[in-house]
Every structure is written in C-alpha cells, then in structure tokens.
Amino acid sequence: MRELYRLPGCPYCAKVERKLDDLGLEYETHSVLPFRFLRFSVKSVSGQSGVPVLVDLEHGVEGMAESDDIVAYLDDTYA
Numbered sequence: 001m002r003e004l005y006r007l008p009g010c011p012y013c014a015k016v017e018r019k020l021d022d023l024g025l026e027y028e029t030h031s032v033l034p035f036r037f038l039r040f041s042v043k044s045v046s047g048q049s050g051v052p053v054l055v056d057l058e059h060g061v062e063g064m065a066e067s068d069d070i071v072a073y074l075d076d077t078y079a
C-alpha cells in the first residue's frame with residue numbers, strides 16, 4: 001500500500017494528494033506534526049523532515065520527498 005506523510009493545510013501535500021486522487025490511487029496518510037524537529041517518522045523514511053513524502057514499496061520507493069518529484073514519479077509510474 002502506498003503511504004503519504006503530509007501536513008494538513010500544506011499546499012505541496014495537497015498537490016500530491018490531488019495527483020493521487022486524479023490517478024485513482026489508494027494510499028494511507030500519516031499526518032505529521034507542524035514542528036519539523038518532531039517529525040521522527042518522516043526523517044526515518046526519507047532522511048529529511050519536509051513533507052510531502054511518498055512511500056511506494058511495491059516500486060522500491062522507500063521515502064521520496066519534493067512534491068514535484070513525487071508528482072512526476074506518479075505520472076511516470078501510473079498515468
């Protein structure tokens with residue numbers, strides 16, 4: 001199952017969620033805390049603390065950051 005680490009109200013996260021929805025892809029969400037120094041789970045999967053972060057283990061994606069990269073990946077893989 002795909003997983004998305006996101007922060008409510010984050011426009012970069014909303015862009016990725018829109019793309020996932022447009023492509024009809026299911027995913028679990030993990031809402032992170034607004035304080036980035038407390039985002040231990042995000043840091044552990046992606047090595048940095050920004051969101052969004054996508055996990056898609058079926059395709060070897062263990063923790064992809066940067067919304068533009070995630071959108072491009074989703075288009076390349078699923079569109």
Ligand SMILES: N[C@@H](CCC(=O)N[C@@H](CS)C(=O)NCC(=O)O)C(=O)O
Nearest residue numbers: 010012036049050051052066067068
């Ligand atoms: N260029 C990044 C920007 C993402 C970004 O700024 N996310 C904010 C939340 S809206 C964040 O997590 N900032 C904390 C950080 O980057 O450590 C992207 O497009 O993914």
